[in-house]
Amino acid sequence: xxxxxxxxxxxxxxxxxxxxxxxxxxxxxxxxxxxxxxxxxxxxxxxxxxxxxxxxxxxxxxxxxxxxxxxxxxxxxxxxxxxxxxxxxxxxxxxxxxxxxxxxxxxxxxxxxxxxxxxxxxxxxxxxxxxxxxxxx
Numbered sequence: 001x002x003x004x005x006x007x008x009x010x011x012x013x014x015x016x017x018x019x020x021x022x023x024x025x026x027x028x029x030x031x032x033x034x035x036x037x038x039x040x041x042x043x044x045x046x047x048x049x050x051x052x053x054x055x056x057x058x059x060x061x062x063x064x065x066x067x068x069x070x071x072x073x074x075x076x077x078x079x080x081x082x083x084x085x086x087x088x089x090x091x092x093x094x095x096x097x098x099x100x101x102x103x104x105x106x107x108x109x110x111x112x113x114x115x116x117x118x119x120x121x122x123x124x125x126x127x128x129x130x131x132x133x134x135x136x137x
Contacts, residue, residue: 001035001036001037001108001135002036002037002038002039002105002106002107002108003031003036003037003038003039003107003108003109003110003111003131004038004039004040004041004075004098004101004102004105004107004109004110004111004123005027005031005038005039005040005044005072005110005111006044006098006110006111006112006113006114006117006125007040007041007044007047007048007098008020008112008113008114009024009027009028009111009112009113009128010024010028010040010044010048010068011048011051011052012024012113013025013028014048014052014056014061014064015052015055015056020113020128023113023128023129023132024128026128026132027111027128027131027132028068030131030132030135031071031072032071034135036135037073038071038072038073039072039073039074039075039101039102039105039107040068040072040073040074040075041074041075041077041097041098041101041102042074042075042077042101043094043097044098045065045074047094048061048065049061049062049065052064073105075101075102075104075105075107076104076105077100077101077104078104081100081101081103081104082097082100084100084103085097085099085100088100088120088121088122089120090117090118090120090121092117095114095117095118095121098110098118099118099121099122099123102121102123103122103123107123108123108124109123109124109125109126109131110123110124110125110126111125111126111127111128111131112125112126112127112128113127113128115127
């Protein structure tokens with residue numbers, strides 16, 4: 001199963017943002033230890049680094065991101081994928097770009113705690129808790 005992680009999932013884990021940190025940690029552990037293929041959008045890496053570096057040491061954030069890339073793959077996207085994001089009926093363009101990345105890597109779902117952001121996405125979104133009850137511990 002291929003899944004794309006919304007950047008907030010990683011930020012929740014990295015910055016221990018409650019009440020979301022526990023589910024995010026469990027999802028990340030599940031992706032490390034199960035036969036899933038986890039993806040992350042290219043632009044998410046810089047967004048996560050920028051946001052996390054406001055609260056944590058930049059060098060440490062880079063190390064965490066490098067560790068995540070040991071089991072998450074950056075979704076390969078093209079110029080055409082970005083053009084498709086402009087056509088999606090999704091209000092927040094960053095979310096449209098996430099949906100385009102999910103479509104490009106053929107993800108079966110986007111893991112997010114913000115279902116409303118992806119209600120018009122061509123790739124369905126599911127909550128971390130739902131994913132964990134289906135596939136986790």
